[in-house]
Amino acid sequence: xxxxxxxxxxxxxxxxxxxxxxxxxxxxxxxxxxxxxxxxxxxxxxxxxxxxxxxxxxxxxxxxxxxxxxxxxxxxxxxxxxxxxxxxxxxxxxxxxxxxxxxxxxxxxxxxxxxxxxxxxxxxxxxxxxxxxxxxxxxxxxxxxxxxxxxxxxxxxxxxxxxxxxxxxxxxxxxxxxxxxxxxxxxxxxxxxxxxxxxxxxxxxxxxxxxxxxxxxxxxxxxxxxxxxxxxxxxxxxxxxxxxxxxxxxxxxxxxxxxxx
Amino acid sequence: xxxxxxxxxxxxxxxxxxxxxxxxxxxxxxxxxxxxxxxxxxxxxxxxxxxxxxxxxxxxxxxxxxxxxxxxxxxxxxxxxxxxxxxxxxxxxxxxxxxxxxxxxxxxxxxxxxxxxxxxxxxxxxxxxxxxxxxxxxxxxxxxxxxxxxxxxxxxxxxxxxxxxxxxxxxxxxxxxxxxxxxxxxxxxxxxxxxxxxxxxxxxxxxxxxxxxxxxxxxxxxxxxxxxxxxxxxxxxxxxxxxxxxxxxxxxxxxxxxxxxxxxxxx
Numbered sequence: 001x002x003x004x005x006x007x008x009x010x011x012x013x014x015x016x017x018x019x020x021x022x023x024x025x026x027x028x029x030x031x032x033x034x035x036x037x038x039x040x041x042x043x044x045x046x047x048x049x050x051x052x053x054x055x056x057x058x059x060x061x062x063x064x065x066x067x068x069x070x071x072x073x074x075x076x077x078x079x080x081x082x083x084x085x086x087x088x089x090x091x092x093x094x095x096x097x098x099x100x101x102x103x104x105x106x107x108x109x110x111x112x113x114x115x116x117x118x119x120x121x122x123x124x125x126x127x128x129x130x131x132x133x134x135x136x137x138x139x140x141x142x143x144x145x146x147x148x149x150x151x152x153x154x155x156x157x158x159x160x161x162x163x164x165x166x167x168x169x170x171x172x173x174x175x176x177x178x179x180x181x182x183x184x185x186x187x188x189x190x191x192x193x194x195x196x197x198x199x200x201x202x203x204x205x206x207x208x209x210x211x212x213x214x215x216x217x218x219x220x221x222x223x224x225x226x227x228x229x230x231x232x233x234x235x236x237x238x239x240x241x242x243x244x245x246x247x248x249x250x251x252x253x254x255x256x257x258x259x260x261x
Numbered sequence: 262x263x264x265x266x267x268x269x270x271x272x273x274x275x276x277x278x279x280x281x282x283x284x285x286x287x288x289x290x291x292x293x294x295x296x297x298x299x300x301x302x303x304x305x306x307x308x309x310x311x312x313x314x315x316x317x318x319x320x321x322x323x324x325x326x327x328x329x330x331x332x333x334x335x336x337x338x339x340x341x342x343x344x345x346x347x348x349x350x351x352x353x354x355x356x357x358x359x360x361x362x363x364x365x366x367x368x369x370x371x372x373x374x375x376x377x378x379x380x381x382x383x384x385x386x387x388x389x390x391x392x393x394x395x396x397x398x399x400x401x402x403x404x405x406x407x408x409x410x411x412x413x414x415x416x417x418x419x420x421x422x423x424x425x426x427x428x429x430x431x432x433x434x435x436x437x438x439x440x441x442x443x444x445x446x447x448x449x450x451x452x453x454x455x456x457x458x459x460x461x462x463x464x465x466x467x468x469x470x471x472x473x474x475x476x477x478x479x480x481x482x483x484x485x486x487x488x489x490x491x492x493x494x495x496x497x498x499x500x501x502x503x504x505x506x507x508x509x510x511x512x513x514x515x516x517x518x519x520x521x522x523x524x525x526x527x528x
Contacts, residue, residue, distance in 0.1 A: 048414075050405070052424035055414060076419040094424070108304045108385065108427040108459065110365055110435050111405050196469050196491060199476045209476060211487065213494050223479040 002094035039086030269512035280497030286310030287502035290318040296373030302458040305364030351434025365435035375514035396471035403431035460501035
């Protein structure tokens with residue numbers, strides 16, 4: 001269960017488990033956490049806890065509620081967050097088992113209606129949330145000889161670095177590859193392969209894709225009657241791992257693949 | 262008239278147990294000829310999850326293929342009754358056999374008919390659509406997290422860090438009755454539809470899913486392989502399943518439509 005550690009001037013005063021769905025904080029005695037100090041409003045803040053998540057909300061207090069030094073109105077508490085009210089500090093501790101330790105933790109479960117009724121419904125509607133970016137981690141994992149897929153494009157940001165669980169990524173995961181065009185009108189042009197997929201060629205004629213994976217770069221045929229040629233040899237339908245200085249030929253255009261850094 | 266959408270729709274499916282789980286509790290069913298795609302992500306101990314998702318795809322697949330031929334009712338009524346029967350079948354199995362107690366499954370499925378798609382879903386399995394390069398999630402999860410987002414408690418940004426992932430508020434087979442969410446949308450040739458279990462969207466960013474579909478829709482098999490591979494490259498913590506449907510041409514219901522199609526083809 002999540003808990004708060006109340007301290008002032010570096011001195012720990014007490015530990016407060018977040019056992020209730022609504023934990024109120026304020027100067028007045030009816031609060032779950034009473035802090036009898038004039039800098040604290042009568043009803044200062046509230047913490048709503050739903051299963052493993054806790055949300056802190058400032059109740060329009062006079063002196064405000066701060067989390068990690070920033071004033072907040074509403075905040076989704078994360079492990080080790082420090083909540084400041086006047087001179088008092090509340091450290092939020094929520095040590096749930098990490099995914100790495102128990103894969104079953106992520107198993108989907110049904111939340112029954114009787115559980116739902118306990119959830120508070122008084123939360124005011126918030127401004128339209130930012131566009132969804134589904135959670136991702138980049139990991140490792142060798143093996144798997146599935147064909148890689150991919151798209152041509154200009155530059156792009158490199159994939160986000162891997163936080164969380166899995167073992168350290170293979171060395172190649174940090175490498176950035178690039179291709180340089182060797183002939184034709186665009187000769188000399190260079191393209192960094194920072195995206196997970198980059199397609200090359202002409203749609204409808206011949207397209208291949210270079211995929212960026214934890215274990216390196218792979219090239220795969222996408223469409224067209226002709227397969228890509230690497231170092232003079234025509235590929236089959238399988239993904240083909242790319243080595244530094246491989247020469248690729250697609251739709252008559254030759255290009256060199258190389259590891260940039 | 263008998264339906265054959267095999268000319269109008271291309272479908273591929275992939276399902277993989279992922280890098281961590283030993284069982285695959287997902288089930289997929291795709292029949293381009295009848296215009297039917299079904300994906301279920303089962304839950305429950307031992308092999309009960311597989312049983313639930315397998316029952317869902319089998320019961321719904323068989324009954325719908327039958328019901329669509331008869332075409333007595335509109336598609337959404339038909340979907341509702343067939344999903345209701347699958348729910349009863351799973352619920353009764355769970356009630357009568359202790360090893361299946363508490364099993365259930367999510368569901369996302371679609372019927373393609375007359376230039377329209379009717380999508381039904383329960384739980385957190387999703388359907389996305391790529392149209393003219395724009396990629397969007399069509400279904401809205403029945404999950405605690407989505408309810409928290411809707412109520413403004415938590416932003417979508419925060420949702421990624423939530424500890425309350427994977428809590429669905431609706432599932433097939435866990436109660437005597439279930440209420441599927443059903444919507445019908447127009448279909449445009451060139452559309453690509455993606456049905457997936459949460460093993461995909463929890464492991465792969467939306468942008469990467471979108472990029473894959475944009476780049477590889479000419480080779481649907483490769484696109485499906487790539488999606489599964491990205492989920493596994495990123496850790497593969499859950500079973501991952503995808504069905505991809507590409508709309509090759511219009512599929513109107515009437516004879517006139519057939520003629521129009523023929524004329525369009527002659528042009």
